[in-house]
Amino acid sequence: MSDERPGTGGEVVERTRVESRQPPMWKVVLLNDDYTPMEFVVYLLESIFEKSPAEAYRVMMLVHTEGRGLCGVYPFEIAETRANRTEELARSAGYPLRAVVEED
Numbered sequence: 001m002s003d004e005r006p007g008t009g010g011e012v013v014e015r016t017r018v019e020s021r022q023p024p025m026w027k028v029v030l031l032n033d034d035y036t037p038m039e040f041v042v043y044l045l046e047s048i049f050e051k052s053p054a055e056a057y058r059v060m061m062l063v064h065t066e067g068r069g070l071c072g073v074y075p076f077e078i079a080e081t082r083a084n085r086t087e088e089l090a091r092s093a094g095y096p097l098r099a100v101v102e103e104d
Contacts, residue, residue: 025104026079028071030063030086036095038064044086044097045071073104 028049030041038060045056049071062069074082083099090097 023075025073026076027073027102027104028079028083028086029100029102030059030069030071031098031100032063032067033096033098036090036097040090040093040095041097044089048082048085048089071099076101 041060041063042053042056045051045059046053049056051059051071059069059071071086072079072082079101083101086099087097
């Protein structure tokens with residue numbers, strides 16, 4: 001047995017530096033319309049965006065008074081899925097509610 005460590009055989013060994021970056025984040029924003037009931041907006045915020053009743057009401061009031069309200073900030077795929085699900089539920093209930101995805 002020798003005390004020699006296995007050599008590289010004349011090859012250069014490189015160490016690669018692994019950098020982990022957070023994915024870019026995207027905002028899901030609800031846009032106001034004159035037809036979707038406030039109660040339905042609160043329901044969507046609680047069920048799709050997992051907001052507490054108080055937070056859902058606060059966001060709904062922002063949508064109602066300012067024309068738009070932030071639902072959450074997520075990686076793109078999640079943001080897009082939640083925005084699409086929001087619009088699907090609104091359409092199936094007969095409402096024109098829109099949810100858009102914007103870069104954070």
